[in-house]
Amino acid sequence: GESVGLHLPTLSVQEGDNSIINCAYSNSASDYFIWYKQESGKGPQFIIDIRSNMDKRQGQRVTVLLNKTVKHLSLQIAATQPGDSAVYFCAENMGPGRRALTFGSGTRLQVQP
Amino acid sequence: GAGVSQSPSNKVTEKGKDVELRCDPISGHTALYWYRQSLGQGLEFLIYFQGNSAPDKSGLPSDRFSAERTGGSVSTLTIQRTQQEDSAVYLCASSPGAVGTGELFFGEGSRLTVL
Numbered sequence: 439g440e441s442v443g444l445h446l447p448t449l450s451v452q453e454g455d456n457s458i459i460n461c462a463y464s465n466s467a468s469d470y471f472i473w474y475k476q477e478s479g480k481g482p483q484f485i486i487d488i489r490s491n492m493d494k495r496q497g498q499r500v501t502v503l504l505n506k507t508v509k510h511l512s513l514q515i516a517a518t519q520p521g522d523s524a525v526y527f528c529a530e531n532m533g534p535g536r537r538a539l540t541f542g543s544g545t546r547l548q549v550q551p
Numbered sequence: 552g553a554g555v556s557q558s559p560s561n562k563v564t565e566k567g568k569d570v571e572l573r574c575d576p577i578s579g580h581t582a583l584y585w586y587r588q589s590l591g592q593g594l595e596f597l598i599y600f601q602g603n604s605a606p607d608k609s610g611l612p613s614d615r616f617s618a619e620r621t622g623g624s625v626s627t628l629t630i631q632r633t634q635q636e637d638s639a640v641y642l643c644a645s646s647p648g649a650v651g652t653g654e655l656f657f658g659e660g661s662r663l664t665v666l
Contacts, residue, residue, distance in 0.1 A: 446591065472654065481555070481642055481657030482594070537585060538607065539655065541594040545608060 446525060448546040457515040459545045461528035466509060468530035473502060473513045476525045485526075502518065515547075523549045530537070553577075555658035557643050562663045564633055569586060572661045574630045576645030583595065583626050584646075585618055589639040597641075601649060626649045 446500050451457045463471065469490040474482035488495045488502045488511075497501050501514040504505050529539040563624040564570050576583050585597040596610035600620040601642040611617070615633075630637055640662050644655040 474657075479659070480643075481659050482655075483657070484654035487654065528593075538596045538610070539598045540596065541586075543593040 442498060446544050447479055448547045448548060450548045450550060451518050453518060453520060455518055455547055456548060457518045457522070457549075459469070459509040459513045459515075459526045459547065460547075461513075461545075462543050463509050463511055463530045463542070464540070465530060465532045466506070467533035469504070469534055470531040471504060472520075472529045473511075474527045474529060474541075475522075476527065478524075486511065490508055501511050518547075518549050520549045523547055555643055555645055555656055557634075557641075557658035557661050559661055560659065561664075563666065565666050567632055569629065569631045570604045570633055571661060572630075572641050572663070574626045574628070574643030574645075574658060576624065576626070576643070576646055576655055578579075579623075579647050580645035580656070581623070582646045582648060584618055584644045585628050585645065586642045587639045588642055588660070594642065597628070611629070633663075638663055638665045642651060 469477050472487040473485040475485050485496045486500050486502050488504050493504050498518045503512045515522055520551045525544045527544045529541045532540050555577055558583045583600040583653045586594040587597055587661055588594050598618045599607040606609045606660055615631045618626060618628045618645060640660040642657055644657045646655045
């Protein structure tokens with residue numbers, strides 16, 4: 439399918455390396471954050487989430503770090519694989535009780551074999 | 552079905568025509584969202600349905616856009632008098648409850664091209 443986000447910031451890594459994707463979120467009242475992965479021509483897929491009462495959460499090969507002081511979120515992918523190539527979006531809820539997620543503009547991850 | 556289903560997957564229309572996009576959420580999910588994704592952009596929130604509550608329409612860009620959800624399940628997004636700037640991928644998502652209670656499950660999207 440047609441690529442999404444032809445003009446997105448791009449991170450290029452070698453297969454097997456660790457990747458770090460960064461996101462600056464906008465609202466200090468946000469208390470829930472999610473990382474999504476979007477492959478070309480597909481809808482976004484959930485990767486991992488974190489609440490504001492935590493500063494780190496680990497999943498399988500992925501870790502999310504939250505720094506509320508500087509409103510910064512990062513996604514770390516260990517031992518990056520070609521299948522990890524996609525556009526990655528962070529999303530925030532913009533505060534308790536808000537009913538929709540607000541998404542960032544995304545980062546393209548390219549994994550070189 | 553097993554996931555969120557959207558139709559049509561691709562729609563090409565002429566400027567000024569009306570279009571309808573359909574979303575079948577995951578069975579049992581009470582929350583349904585519509586987002587729009589333009590080329591090179593993130594996801595732009597359009598509208599949110601939760602159970603029998605009044606929908607949150609705060610993201611709809613103009614009164615040409617409307618959506619309904621019948622019987623708490625299927626939703627239709629209607630765009631009247633389409634314009635070229637409406638060209639985008641329209642994504643539907645559902646979740647078991649409100650934001651923060653679980654992830655959003657997205658469909659594959661409906662790609663709209665307005666000539």
